[in-house]
Amino acid sequence: MPDTILVIAEQREGKLNRASLETIAAGQAIAAATGWALEAAVVGASVGSFANELAAKKLAKVYSVESAKLEPYTPDAFAAGLKQFIEAKQPKLVLMPHTYQVRDFVPKLATAMGSTVISDCIGFKHEGGKLLFTRQMFQGKLAADVSFTGNSPWFATFQNGAFRGDKAEDGASAAPVETVKVEIADGVVRNRPQEVFKEAKQAVDLTQAEIIVSVGRGIKEQKNIEIAKQLADALGGELAASRPICDSGWLPMDRQIGSSGQTVAPKLYLALGISGAIQHIVGMKGARGIVAINKDSEAPIFEIADFAVVGNLFDIVPPLIEEVKKAKAGN
């Protein structure tokens, strides 16, 4: 029997999330490189319909791992249920998307199995028979190739967007689906989660903005936000920010861009003093044009910028405001 890769897909609010398909695409790529078999599982109280949906993909088998205790999500139930399932199936490698839910339970699951997780990976390499996982380090300034040195099951999670979900191949015919009931004893689940909710409705909707000027910690002080505001006004755009600016209360939370804020795709995203951490980038990388001004030539934001200025934003923004005004007046 060849070794097996198992993808644990994530479903929420009645849907398989996009990250799950990305992880299937990752699994297919690793299976192609290693010759290992690829299977998938979906976990919950009654998840057969998701398993059937996944079965259209090129997979050797799909499992729905079920127990009434798996709904609502708790780390205790997911770790206990998946431990049982994985011990029975003995996959070599277990892949999951690096979602908030996965990061909540996968280190617990791996520890309970005496194993480890290489978390938040952006790719893999298969070199000389060795499997390496690439992940960002130091907030994206460096990358590392990481290997497993212990026994399987090995766990790895993939960052949102690391693989393309629409590239997940369909199978020639539907994969067989099997329901596996797991036993989770009373008393295992200790947390009592309440309903998921969104804070009061957002006052600003940046998703429709065509031009966004976004400020990061490079703006240094609250009062300096004014020059970014002037630039946004001159351009006829909206003002947005990275998380630390909103954490400090310098701009309201509903102007935050990123994984815990809004996701935008304007024609122009002008980043002032933003380093380009992945949690920020996921919220704006869909912008058609990205201009970044940052004093650090190594800042990761430059990796995704169309136009980049290495320099002090306080030197560049004032003349930029004037030039924009001139250009607008000339129109």
Place this chain on the structure above:
Amino acid sequence: MKILVCMKQVPQKDAPLKLNETATWIREDVSYEVNEPDAYALEEALRQKEKHGGEVVVITSGPARAQQVLREALAKGADRAIHLEDNAFVGLDAFNTARAFAAAIKDEQFDLIFTGLQSDDYGYAQVGVILAELLGWPHATIIMQIEKTDAGIKVKRELEAGFFQFVDMPLPAVLTIQSGINKLRYATLIGIKNAKNKPLRKVALADVQSAIGNNLQMIEKLYIPQKTKNTEFIEGPPAEVAKKLVEKLRNELRVL
């Protein structure tokens, strides 16, 4: 409530990083600071203590330089500190780091353990959750609010895309704290002075060696990531850069 806060020293955000000779880690001659979410974790612990009484203990692992993080925490109001002091701690994976911490606190009885939700260097986001599993405690991650209840605590978890969830849980528990949960305080002069007399327990590698094992994962190679996009760098004095940028905005991005 007796609260332990796990804190880490990481390279400063703006520090230029250089690779070491084997390209497996960075050269250590950079400036360091406290990992940002850990500062919020400490602040939250201090606030909980101010509300409910108890004790705040801070713990870190790393070489002598890492003591700075503990000194700052003591100056802000933590009661005592534990330092797992050895350069070797820097290279431990998350499982081993958690095992070392668990061994170092085996004679203590905490109600809560806080960690930052992830570190700015490795970014594993794992030590807190692993520690909970090793201790047999419940945990919750990415926490934005903590309230004491009759039965334990009620915490607010941040979820993706602006969603949240309240979770009731018993004590003792481990929580990983998100940046922005509170407003950080500064150390006062008196605080800095008092910190000098607060207890700091040192733990040597040998003291916890039997609790840890081989790393289960290894960095084979560290490198500067390849660029994926053709970025055009605009250079010159500010006035010229401004002119060139406006030309790009007009002619290439067509937003003017």
